[in-house]
Amino acid sequence: MAKIIQVKNLTKVYKKQNSKTVVLQNITFDLDAGKSMSIVGPSGSGKSTLLHILGGLDNPTSGEVKIDGQLLSEFSDKELSSFRNRKIGFVFQFFHLQDYLTAEENVALPSKMSNMRGKEVEKKAKELLDLVGLSHRAKHYPNEMSGGELQRVAIARSLINDPKLILADEPTGNLDKENTNKVLEIFEKVVAQRGVSIILATHDPHINHRFQNELRIDKGVMKPFKT
């Protein structure tokens, strides 16, 4: 089975003037392609940093990160941008949609960065909005939608360039139970139907059971795997 993620001895230390903060220490794990995984830990445990490093937004202090078989440290900044754009989909706790773009335009935004245009992108954006159950909201602006709807638009956006991996950082952190459930259902559907891998960071111990794998960290240190 091909590995979508291979992490070896990953350590991240933040240096601030005289003090050092160890955010992640010796993290080693991997994930098969097409599988889902939750990273569970209390806030401040280093989950977000780990996701950022996996997505190439941040650099590890030491250790190795391979995504889809490619070593991230070997990429230039430009290659990294293109890698994020084509292989990674980000979903954030606070949705991070552009308030000046409609739902449909927000979904299509990442495709602009890889210079794609026209009818195909439009069609795909509509399909994805359909997938998350929001085709009727296509022309609406973020300020006209509820939190649950916004997060589903954000998920649709993360899928526009057919990524191999979705990195979701507390995507349900701001949602009620019903919307949380909807979001998780979409993730499950995506993994099952599209073969996309998902890593979801959460501090909510009630949702991790819906993921095939689990990584627990506390204060930057790994706890035993769930099997």
Add this chain to the structure above:
Amino acid sequence: MRLIDTIQINVKKLRKHKSSAMFLILPIALLVSLIVIISSQVTNLRTAAVSSIFGTVEEQNTMIELKKDPEQFRQTRGFGQEGGFSFVAEDLYYTENDVSKIEAVDNVVGTQMLVPVPISNIVVTNLFDVTFSINRLVALEDKFAALYTDQDFTYKEGEAIPIILNANSFVEVYEDWGGKSKITMERGSMRPGEGAANNVLPIKSRAIGYDKNDLLGKEITIQFGGLDKIQSYEIKQTSSGMVLSKLTSAEIKEKENDRKTTISKYWNYTKVSKPLEYKFKVVGVITSESNTNTFVPEAFVNALMKSYIEHQLNARTGTAIPKTELGSTLVGLEYDGVELKRSGAVTFGRMGEQGAGVFVGRPGSSSGYYIPGLVIEVERESSSSESSEPGGGSSSIVVGEYKKASVYESAAKNGESMIVKFASIYDRQQVINDLNKLGYAYQDLSATSVFEELKSTLNAVSVASVTAFIGLSIIIIIFTMGKFISESRKEIGIFRALGATKSDIRKVFIIQALLYAFIGYIIGLVGGVTLNLASAGLIKAGFDSFVAKTIGESFGVVNPVNAGIFSTTNWEALAIYSALLLAITVLTSIVPATNASKMSPVEAIRGE
């Protein structure tokens, strides 16, 4: 990212965040509209200044008129003292020698000797209710005319000839015997030019009132030559003084008949007594106290003199004139092979011919008759080694009648004054200094510094406005783009997370700066052009009062300014400012945009 996508994104952003965008749009709009007004009006003021002030005055100040002052020589050479009389022509006139000396001075581009046309009886018949004569009609080349007029001074055959009148010549001469028929002048009161004599003399003169603006553009007729009026009185020297007795009309008639008989021997009397007549158009009026010249184009004077002599030659009968009569009974011009002069007795029987002073015909010399256009060839004194030099004087040996009509043009000319023209107003001081070193005294009285000041003020305003424009637009763009970017931190992080490269981020913000600046520019342009038009009247009023208060007082030649000048928009300057704004926007926004692209996406996303 494609350019079109970055533009689209920025347009969408602008639509949603109009009020925030105004932080850049409004200042740029204000700046652009100000610059439209300032750059247009600075140019307009300059144009107005050039057309109303500099055009004439600046041109004027590239010339000076040098003058011989006989009074100085009278003192230094002791003229008027017993035995101290020793005048040479160089003391009274500038010669070719002076011309070559002066033209050798650096930056002197030309000179013109001011030589009065040697014709008596130049009479303006139809300008005022009364006629008046022009005593000093002087030929002037086109290029020197700007010293006295801002209008065209070219002589074109068949058209009214441009003339610059001199208000000093607006004098009416009349006779007033005070009811008496005999006036006795005692020796003591006989000095010419003195009030006492003038009051006693029956020949009086008075100034004619005029309105300068009314004269400009008027067409007038001037008569040249013809025969003099017969003197209406007789002068007798007695032991106590001079006695003037009025002649009766019968006596005058008799004198006229005598003249007719004498002249008719050699000329067709009717023809030779008929003056030449030309039409002129007044293009300037000199109102200076020290300048008594009336100017006409040099080309016209040459043509006039030729026709004048031809006129005389055509009127001749076949009878040859004996040499003995030339220069004594019949007088006219004398030509010695170099110069053409009025012969000594030209003043006979005429009043007020030499300048403004009144001369009384010399007793005993009134036997001659002045024949207009007659040129008498005389022998030039060859004792001088430089016999070709003008002013060498001539002997009184008459050779005969000279028959070449174009003699005037080729004859050497000497003048009491001379115009010196230099390359530009900036050479004025140097040329005047050099002339003074050469012994040509000239006291510069012109207040040219006023123009320098106005000019440098306008220049300073345009330099200041360019500098302010550049400075302010840089500040506005840096400041507002900095503000936009710090407000867009999260957006930058998200864009980076979604796959935007650093150069994408830079592009997005440069395009944003350009887009906002462009909108501001369009608003500013429309507003500026509108305000510029609206403010035209105000600026004209300001300009007019400025000119009236400053330059108008010291210089006579200020033209009224066309109101349209101030409604002009300076599109050329605008194009430059537009290019400048584009360059500044791109260059200035590179800095904050590059900073934005370097922002850590992690930090940008974090921190809700």
